[in-house]
Amino acid sequence: MSGATTFLNPLKTGPVILVAAVGEAEGSRGAAAALACAEADLDLATLLIDVGGRAPRPSLLASAAAQKLEERLAAHLPEAKAAARGQVCHLAVPDDVEGLESAAAAVSVAREATVVVHVPPRLLQEALDCGLGPSGVLLRADLTQDRPLLALAARDLIGRGLALAVLKRRLPWVAERRALFGALPDGSQGALPPRLLRRLRIRG
Numbered sequence: 247m248s249g250a251t252t253f254l255n256p257l258k259t260g261p262v263i264l265v266a267a268v269g270e271a272e273g274s275r276g277a278a279a280a281l282a283c284a285e286a287d288l289d290l291a292t293l294l295i296d297v298g299g300r301a302p303r304p305s306l307l308a309s310a311a312a313q314k315l316e317e318r319l320a321a322h323l324p325e326a327k328a329a330a331r332g333q334v335c336h337l338a339v340p341d342d343v344e345g346l347e348s349a350a351a352a353v354s355v356a357r358e359a360t361v362v363v364h365v366p367p368r369l370l371q372e373a374l375d376c377g378l379g380p381s382g383v384l385l386r387a388d389l390t391q392d393r394p395l396l397a398l399a400a401r402d403l404i405g406r407g408l409a410l411a412v413l414k415r416r417l418p419w420v421a422e423r424r425a426l427f428g429a430l431p432d433g434s435q436g437a438l439p440p441r442l443l444r445r446l447r448i449r450g
Contacts, residue, residue: 264370274386
């Protein structure tokens with residue numbers, strides 16, 4: 247219904263999904279952005295946190311929900327480098343323990359929104375234990391090269407009770423660019439497959 251009001255529970259947080267590469271696989275940042283886009287809508291933006299990423303630039307087109315989330319982050323985390331892009335709010339934090347702590351604080355600010363956290367492979371273990379409270383992990387892996395390493399990572403993640411999905415091929419370049427602009431809706435050409443989203447338990 248047009249003009250409907252969305253009520254948020256300030257004590258409830260939405261799903262938090264970690265995204266990381268395995269070995270030398272490329273395209274994890276684009277996959278994280280695509281995942282954030284898949285969960286966004288006009289009433290509730292998603293938050294994409296890029297650990298070690300560059301400060302995001304605001305885009306010319308951004309939803310009101312993404313802009314409101316940017317404003318909340320600025321009010322609660324003055325040092326945060328956030329920008330609304332399409333239907334997603336992007337946040338960059340340093341690639342260290344303090345950056346992960348800032349990411350955990352941002353999860354609380356985002357409240358019921360889905361939060362996608364892109365982390366360098368070397369920080370994945372720290373991200374699992376720093377208070378982010380992830381519900382699932384998306385790994386970008388090339389099976390021909392990284393199958394043994396992927397098996398070790400998967401065993402640990404499943405043992406923690408986390409939902410796990412593996413993206414075996416990098417998304418097309420155009421899809422990655424659209425995703426990084428917050429403009430790759432669920433079901434778009436080149437977007438993440440529905441079965442992968444279901445595996446992460448954030449869709450149907």
